[in-house]
Amino acid sequence: YASSVVVDPIQLWHAPEGWSFEQSAAFPAVHLTAWYALHRAARIYDGETVLVHSAAGGAGSALVQVAKAAKCRVVAVVGSSDKGHGPRARGADAVVVRDPAGSFWKAVDDAAPHGFDAVFDANGITTLRPGFDRLAPGGRLVVYGFAEMLPRGRDRAGWMGLALGYARVPRFNPFELTRLNRSVSGFNVIYLFNKPELASQAMGEMLALVRQGK
Numbered sequence: 001y002a003s004s005v006v007v008d009p010i011q012l013w014h015a016p017e018g019w020s021f022e023q024s025a026a027f028p029a030v031h032l033t034a035w036y037a038l039h040r041a042a043r044i045y046d047g048e049t050v051l052v053h054s055a056a057g058g059a060g061s062a063l064v065q066v067a068k069a070a071k072c073r074v075v076a077v078v079g080s081s082d083k084g085h086g087p088r089a090r091g092a093d094a095v096v097v098r099d100p101a102g103s104f105w106k107a108v109d110d111a112a113p114h115g116f117d118a119v120f121d122a123n124g125i126t127t128l129r130p131g132f133d134r135l136a137p138g139g140r141l142v143v144y145g146f147a148e149m150l151p152r153g154r155d156r157a158g159w160m161g162l163a164l165g166y167a168r169v170p171r172f173n174p175f176e177l178t179r180l181n182r183s184v185s186g187f188n189v190i191y192l193f194n195k196p197e198l199a200s201q202a203m204g205e206m207l208a209l210v211r212q213g214k
Helices: 021-041 058-069 085-089 104-111 128-133 159-168 174-180 189-194 196-211
Strands: 049-052 073-078 094-097 116-121 135-143 183-186
Touching: 021 058, 021 116, 021 135, 021 189, 021 196, 049 058, 058 073, 058 085, 058 196, 073 085, 073 104, 094 104, 116 128, 128 135, 189 196
Parallel strands: 049 073, 049 116, 073 094, 116 135, 135 183
Antiparallel strands: none
């Protein structure tokens, strides 16, 4: 909302050749989210199998591409059949359409019968526990949003609705995590800018993938 802004030089990067200001502005938030989720929160490895919810959205699309660049097998979940082409074009190995009844989990299980090494979830309520239950030994559930608690369209969030949503968020017991050898972590990428060197590393790696056509 300003005509000019002063920032630290470490927060500036050269835009890829041919990109518009709009493309350049849209790139960091979702790709820094994907980088941190994959390489810091989950610390994925070559050959691991990951589940990406909301894979047709901004962060979900970035997660699919960055995970494929890291040589992972990606199962993508989308909200409707017309959104499936996006994750497929970005390299997803399997695409599953989510349904309100939850029957899509059968297709998820068929796509990864041995479970997942990492699950990335910004839904925040209904899919957290089922995702956790599908982690393989050593698996990591990474939470980076609570979309199901937010109002849609022009609706405004009411305190009662937020309280009910909060009450429905699953709780994970440390004894359970230890017994099952699974972990749960969450993050907000906004705080990445408190560590400018880390943000600079992340952007450098993401822009390198752009230059490589990945």
